[in-house]
Every structure is written in C-alpha cells, then in structure tokens.
Amino acid sequence: MTETHVPIVENILSANDRLAEQNRTVFDEAGILAINIMASPGAGKTSVILQTVQALSPQLRIGVVEGDTTAVTIDADKVKQAGIPAVQINTGGSCHLDASMLREALSQLPLEHLDLLIVENVGNLVCPAAFKLGTHANVLISSVPEGDDKPYKYPRIYRGIDVFILNKMDLLPYLEFNMDYFSKGVEILNPQSPILPISCRTGAGVHLWLEWIARRVQVQQSRLAAHGSIS
Amino acid sequence: MHELSVTQSLLDLSTRHAQKARARRVTRLNLVIGTLSSFVDDSIQFYWDIISRGTVCEGSQLKFHRIPAEMVCLNCSRSYRLDCELMPCPDCHSAEVKITSGDDFRLDSIDIEP
Numbered sequence: 001m002t003e004t005h006v007p008i009v010e011n012i013l014s015a016n017d018r019l020a021e022q023n024r025t026v027f028d029e030a031g032i033l034a035i036n037i038m039a040s041p042g043a044g045k046t047s048v049i050l051q052t053v054q055a056l057s058p059q060l061r062i063g064v065v066e067g068d069t070t071a072v073t074i075d076a077d078k079v080k081q082a083g084i085p086a087v088q089i090n091t092g093g094s095c096h097l098d099a100s101m102l103r104e105a106l107s108q109l110p111l112e113h114l115d116l117l118i119v120e121n122v123g124n125l126v127c128p129a130a131f132k133l134g135t136h137a138n139v140l141i142s143s144v145p146e147g148d149d150k151p152y153k154y155p156r157i158y159r160g161i162d163v164f165i166l167n168k169m170d171l172l173p174y175l176e177f178n179m180d181y182f183s184k185g186v187e188i189l190n191p192q193s194p195i196l197p198i199s200c201r202t203g204a205g206v207h208l209w210l211e212w213i214a215r216r217v218q219v220q221q222s223r224l225a226a227h228g229s230i231s
Numbered sequence: 232m233h234e235l236s237v238t239q240s241l242l243d244l245s246t247r248h249a250q251k252a253r254a255r256r257v258t259r260l261n262l263v264i265g266t267l268s269s270f271v272d273d274s275i276q277f278y279w280d281i282i283s284r285g286t287v288c289e290g291s292q293l294k295f296h297r298i299p300a301e302m303v304c305l306n307c308s309r310s311y312r313l314d315c316e317l318m319p320c321p322d323c324h325s326a327e328v329k330i331t332s333g334d335d336f337r338l339d340s341i342d343i344e345p
Contacts, residue, residue, distance in 0.1 A: 003259075006252050007340045012240050127233065130269065156269055159330065184326050188319060191305055191327040 016131055019099035023106065023134025030111040033220035034119065035213070036133050038157060039141035041123030044167035046075045047200035048141060048209065049118055053084045055210050056116075060217060063114045065089060065105045067097040067122045075120060085109055096127035099134055116217050125150065129157035137162040137216060144168045148178045151185030159189040163196065163212055170199040234274035237336070241275070242282055245341050249287045254343035257291045261340045266314065267300045267333035291341075300333025 011017065027034045039045050046066075053062050064086040066075040076088035087105040089097065102119065109117070119135060121128045140161045142150060145168060151158040164186055186195055196212065198205035241260070249257050264270060272295045283289050300313040306325035313333070319326045 002344075003342045004252070004254075004345050005340055005342055006248060006254075008244070008248050008338050009340070010244060011335075011337050012237055012244065013336065015240060015243075126269070130233070156267065156334070184319075187326045188328055189330070191329065 013130070016099050019103060020132035020134035023099055023103055024136070026103075026106060026111065027117065027134065027136065028224060030114065031221065031224055032111060032114050032117050033137070033217045034117040034133075034135040035137045035139055035216075036119045036121055036128075036135040037139045037141065038121045038125075038128045039123060040125045040143070040146055043123075043141045043143040043146065044165070044200050045120045045123065045141055046078060048165060048167070048198075049120060050078060050082060051200055051203075051206050052118065052210065052213060053079065053082045055206070056214060057082075057084060060214070061113055061115045063087075063109045063111070063117045065102065065109070065117065065119045067091060067101070067120060069093055069095065069122060085114075091122060095122055095124050096131050097121050097133060098131045102133045115221070116213070125154045125157050129159075136220060139163050139165065141165045141167055142182075144171045144175055144177050148182035149185070151182065151189060155189060158186060161190055161193055163194055163209075164190075165209055166195055166197045167200055169197045169204060170202050234270060235278050237270060238275050238278040238282060241279070241338060242286065242288060244338055245288055245291075246286060248341060249343055252343055252345070254287060254341075254345060256344050257288045257341050258344060259292045259294055259342040260288075260338060261294050261296065261342075263296050263298060263335055263337050263339050265298050265300060265333040265335040267330065268336045269334075270336055296339070298332070298335065301331045302328050303331055304328050 037045050049064060062084050064079045064084055066086060067089045069091050071090045073088045076086040079086040087108045089101050089105050119133060138161045183195060196208040198209055245257055245260055276293055279293055302313055303310045304320035304325055305327040307323040309320055309322045311321055320328055
C-alpha cells in the first residue's frame with residue numbers, strides 16, 4: 001500500500017505554549033507585570049520575594065503564586081503574613097509549574113487590583129525551563145554556596161533569563177567561588193542580562209533588585225498605556 | 232525529562248493529523264530534536280511503544296533527526312555549530328554569543344497509509 005507523506009511542523013509542547021499565551025493576555029488585560037522566579041531549592045526565592053514585598057508594598061500592589069510539590073503552605077503563609085495575597089499551588093509531585101496550573105491559581109487572585117504578580121516556581125534547576133507560564137520576565141536566583149559552575153552544568157535553565165540574582169554574597173569570603181568564571185557562563189547564554197549580587201540576610205545589594213523590578217513594572221505599565229491594555 | 236508527557240502530546244498531535252488526513256494507520260513520525268533540547272530519544276521510544284498500542288499510530292516508527300545548536304557571535308558575526316558544551320566564539324573568543332537554534336522539539340511530518 002502506498003504511503004502518503006503529511007507535513008505538520010508543529011512544536012510538541014504547543015499545548016502548554018498556547019495556555020501560556022492566554023495567561024499572558026490575562027496579565028496584559030489586567031495591567032500586571034508577571035515574573036517567574038526559578039532557582040534550586042534553598043537559593044533564596046522566598047527570601048527575595050519577602051524583601052520585595054516588604055520594600056515595595058503597598059506602593060506597588062503585589063500578588064504571589066507559590067509552587068510546591070506537596071500540600072505545604074510554608075511559603076504562602078510567610079507571604080500572607082506580610083499582608084500580601086498569595087495562592088499556594090500543590091503540584092501533586094510534579095517538579096515544575098506549567099501554564100495550566102498557573103491559570104487555575106490566577107482565578108483565586110484579585111488581578112484587577114494588582115500591579116505585580118510574582119510566581120515562585122518549584123525549587124528545581126532543570127525542569128521549569130521547559131514550561132512557559134506566560135509571564136513577562138524570567139528571574140533566576142543563584143546562590144554562592146551552589147558553586148560557580150552551575151551556568152555550565154545547567155545551560156537549559158540559565159538561558160532565556162532576563163535578570164540574575166546572585167544571593168548569599170555574605171558567604172563569599174568562606175567559599176571558593178570564582179565570580180569571573182560564573183559571570184562568563186551566564187554571559188554566553190544571556191549577553192544582555194544583568195547579574196545582581198545581593199545578600200537577603202544582610203540586605204546588601206537588595207536595592208539593585210528593587211530598582212530593577214520597580215523599573216520593569218513601570219516599563220510594562222507604559223507599554224500597556226501606549227498600546228492599550230490588550231497586547 | 233518528562234518524556235512520558237511529551238510522548239502523550241506527540242500521540243495526541245499525530246492522531247489529530249492522522250484523523251484529518253483520514254489515515255488507516257500511521258507508519259512513521261519524523262521528529263526534529265535540537266541538541267540543546269533535554270529530551271532523550273530512547274525514553275520517548277520506550278513510552279511510545281506502550282501508549283501507541285490500540286491507536287492509529289500502533290506499530291509506527293519514530294525517526295529522530297538531531298540538529299546541532301547554531302550560535303552566532305554578536306561581536307564578529309561568525310556563525311558556528313555546537314556539538315558539545317557551550318563555548319565562546321572560536322574566531323574572536325568573545326563570550327557575547329547568541330543561540331539561534333538548538334532546543335527545538337517538533338513533529339515535522341508523518342507518513343500514513345490512507
């Protein structure tokens with residue numbers, strides 16, 4: 001029997017990508033900047049979020065989505081205690097957030113009353129990279145104790161990042177961490193993205209992050225005002 | 232990583248197109264995977280053999296076409312291919328390089344019996 005060749009040329013992750021685009025439209029229509037914070041477990045995602053809400057709220061109206069693999073609300077509780085609306089996603093064991101999980105969480109937030117939505121992804125330096133959420137910017141938090149070779153070993157997640165936070169700089173004197181080697185690895189993958197060295201514990205450098213995020217929110221709001229709220 | 236769920240997406244995608252083309256069965260799927268993509272061929276094949284049973288794709292062959300990552304140097308404009316770990320420009324050694332392709336994972340075409 002003769003075979004027929006049927007051209008398709010379709011991305012296999014297109015179902016998630018389509019949902020991500022829908023999430024993006026929801027953010028733009030609500031006038032929100034949404035960011036996706038990724039990192040290894042313990043690098044400082046929640047700490048950075050707490051620093052952000054403490055400094056920038058209530059001038060910036062912030063909402064948070066927390067992703068974890070089990071039914072713990074440890075991170076969402078900390079954010080709520082700071083007076084910020086937060087939704088906890090239990091991924092049921094899945095090692096990353098995807099666009100459909102985020103969409104469900106969005107229905108529990110007062111989106112029309114937010115300027116900034118921070119999504120804290122599951123602590124994982126591998127899987128979140130492959131699953132778009134529809135957020136406007138990707139943030140990767142590295143920490144000094146993880147070592148300076150992570151950009152080389154985990155290029156998939158180190159690529160396509162808008163801003164890098166290097167946390168736990170207060171530990172630099174006690175560890176072997178070659179800043180040039182680390183920066184070079186980051187630069188090869190993202191020539192234009194800044195690296196912000198901070199310490200959430202001492203507060204050193206945190207203003208660099210706060211300035212970046214505040215400016216980015218402004219850029220988003222100007223963009224939406226110029227083009228109308230539908231992207 | 233996550234080969235089962237992408238294999239499921241692959242099955243949904245190819246079944247949809249096979250139905251549109253009114254295929255009796257699918258004989259081959261032509262996949263393109265970039266070297267920077269994190270999917271493992273053998274794992275996909277393993278799951279495919281299991282989940283395609285009883286569908287229009289049963290017995291079909293998966294053909295993997297691996298494509299190397301393509302880089303371009305933002306400093307001297309040289310383009311080069313990458314087979315292994317990331318490296319700076321082989322000409323001017325600048326680290327200001329951009330990946331132009333390499334993490335594709337797509338279904339290019341299917342071969343069917345009509």
